[in-house]
Amino acid sequence: MTSGKVTLLSAGPGDLDLLTIRAAKTLAAADVLLVDDLANADIVTLAPQARVIRVGKRGGCKSTPQAFIQRLMLRYARKGLHVVRAKGGDALLFGRAGEEIAALRDAGITVDIVNGVSSGFAAAAGLGISLTHRDHCQGVTFVTAHMQDHSEPDWRALAATGMTLAIYMGMSRIAGIAQSLLDALPATTPAAVVQHAGSSKEKRLVTTLGRLADDAAAARLGSPAVIFVGAAIGEAAEFSAQRERQGHGMAHAA
Amino acid sequence: MTSGKVTLLSAGPGDLDLLTIRAAKTLAAADVLLVDDLANADIVTLAPQARVIRVGKRGGCKSTPQAFIQRLMLRYARKGLHVVRAKGGDALLFGRAGEEIAALRDAGITVDIVNGVSSGFAAAAGLGISLTHRDHCQGVTFVTAHMQDHSEPDWRALAATGMTLAIYMGMSRIAGIAQSLLDALPATTPAAVVQHAGSSKEKRLVTTLGRLADDAAAARLGSPAVIFVGAAIGEAAEFSAQRERQGHGMAHAA
Numbered sequence: 001m002t003s004g005k006v007t008l009l010s011a012g013p014g015d016l017d018l019l020t021i022r023a024a025k026t027l028a029a030a031d032v033l034l035v036d037d038l039a040n041a042d043i044v045t046l047a048p049q050a051r052v053i054r055v056g057k058r059g060g061c062k063s064t065p066q067a068f069i070q071r072l073m074l075r076y077a078r079k080g081l082h083v084v085r086a087k088g089g090d091a092l093l094f095g096r097a098g099e100e101i102a103a104l105r106d107a108g109i110t111v112d113i114v115n116g117v118s119s120g121f122a123a124a125a126g127l128g129i130s131l132t133h134r135d136h137c138q139g140v141t142f143v144t145a146h147m148q149d150h151s152e153p154d155w156r157a158l159a160a161t162g163m164t165l166a167i168y169m170g171m172s173r174i175a176g177i178a179q180s181l182l183d184a185l186p187a188t189t190p191a192a193v194v195q196h197a198g199s200s201k202e203k204r205l206v207t208t209l210g211r212l213a214d215d216a217a218a219a220r221l222g223s224p225a226v227i228f229v230g231a232a233i234g235e236a237a238e239f240s241a242q243r244e245r246q247g248h249g250m251a252h253a254a
Numbered sequence: 255m256t257s258g259k260v261t262l263l264s265a266g267p268g269d270l271d272l273l274t275i276r277a278a279k280t281l282a283a284a285d286v287l288l289v290d291d292l293a294n295a296d297i298v299t300l301a302p303q304a305r306v307i308r309v310g311k312r313g314g315c316k317s318t319p320q321a322f323i324q325r326l327m328l329r330y331a332r333k334g335l336h337v338v339r340a341k342g343g344d345a346l347l348f349g350r351a352g353e354e355i356a357a358l359r360d361a362g363i364t365v366d367i368v369n370g371v372s373s374g375f376a377a378a379a380g381l382g383i384s385l386t387h388r389d390h391c392q393g394v395t396f397v398t399a400h401m402q403d404h405s406e407p408d409w410r411a412l413a414a415t416g417m418t419l420a421i422y423m424g425m426s427r428i429a430g431i432a433q434s435l436l437d438a439l440p441a442t443t444p445a446a447v448v449q450h451a452g453s454s455k456e457k458r459l460v461t462t463l464g465r466l467a468d469d470a471a472a473a474r475l476g477s478p479a480v481i482f483v484g485a486a487i488g489e490a491a492e493f494s495a496q497r498e499r500q501g502h503g504m505a506h507a508a
Binding site for chain 1: 271346359371387452486
């Protein structure tokens with residue numbers, strides 16, 4: 001049997017030119033392309049030879065069961081084909097790459113990984129800020145609010161680290177997250193939301209932790225979005241004000 | 255006066271094909287290119303029109319003072335030129351982008367940001383693991399061990415979150431970091447080091463927190479490297495064993 005393989009490919013946060021050069025080359029050589037619904041649908045234009053299969057995993061929506069996705073990858077790889085599994089953002093941050101790698105490895109299938117830009121980085125670019133301005137913090141935590149057992153991350157422990165928090169998949173429970181963080185952080189702590197980061201649909205809100213849930217609701221922001229909380233996010237407020245003077249649209253707390 | 259601008263450009267972790275397509279396009283149009291010594295030196299081949307200025311900021315080595323770099327960017331932008339400031343990894347994670355953005359904004363210079371792949375993601379790809387396998391954790395913290403005031407991050411607070419820890423700029427103090435983390439985590443906690451992630455020089459070590467410092471010294475690993483600690487890193491041990499059977503080189507704790 002010829003040897004197929006699977007590449008877990010990072011489709012980036014939105015615009016196709018945020019893919020890496022390696023990702024574009026890999027797509028051009030793909031035999032089969034499995035596309036996540038968090039990946040830009042136009043990614044198929046970069047894989048003209050590939051049979052395209054759409055598989056969705058978005059929380060709360062109809063989705064293709066994970067086990068079925070894994071069986072598809074195995075089936076095509078065992079036929080000797082090069083299967084590319086495209087995931088939104090970076091394939092190694094959330095998105096169940098861990099389980100897919102384990103399943104493929106157990107089956108003896110070669111797995112390659114092509115990195116990309118996670119939406120949290122694109123969101124910070126949209127806000128015009130560093131994730132880790134050294135006057136404010138020593139790092140950043142990327143955390144999902146959507147947990148396997150429907151429990152919550154330990155928001156108090158996260159707040160205690162002083163890291164910038166970049167919260168993924170949190171929009172459906174933003175009020176509860178903000179309330180939990182308010183147990184440990186002042187209401188004046190800078191906060192922001194960026195929806196559809198890194199794409200032409202990007203929408204931004206710069207506010208404070210105390211106003212976060214109300215302002216996000218008023219601005220009608222929804223998934224997919226990244227929620228930021230932390231002192232380093234305060235740098236966005238000034239940038240936001242500057243943009244408004246220049247006539248760029250950015251939702252901003254009054 | 256014509257309007258120049260500055261682009262903070264993410265040069266990625268190593269190999270040039272890990273740059274984004276947008277980064278390559280931006281470099282092709284650059285008038286002036288300031289290159290960090292953490293960026294791949296060959297990046298200049300993508301900017302054939304640009305005047306190239308090398309500026310280094312690596313901790314502990316000779317480096318160009320930050321204030322001088324900021325003056326250079328301002329000077330060329332004010333001449334109406336498109337200045338590209340290339341930084342290793344993603345420009346918005348460590349690397350003082352926050353200060354550069356603030357200085358440029360205060361001077362009224364337009365700042366663009368082009369995202370990229372941070373070395374922590376490339377390091378995880380090298381290890382063949384997700385940063386956030388959902389059986390093990392809810393997220394990942396990227397933290398620098400090299401702080402402005404020479405203090406340490408609160409390792410105990412970081413350990414208490416249960417996040418995967420991706421520690422940058424920590425090789426010169428790896429023994430102290432491991433010791434601090436051992437106050438809060440078992441010696442059997444999976445750990446790894448990836449030096450020169452995402453490049454042909456990449457070197458990997460998979461071990462435990464208890465053996466981390468000794469094993470890193472024995473494998474002669476140094477900067478630049480990412481140190482990982484956390485349960486999700488345990489997935490790398492199996493991958494490492496599999497690679498060894500396949501004849502790929504990976505340093506592995508005996």
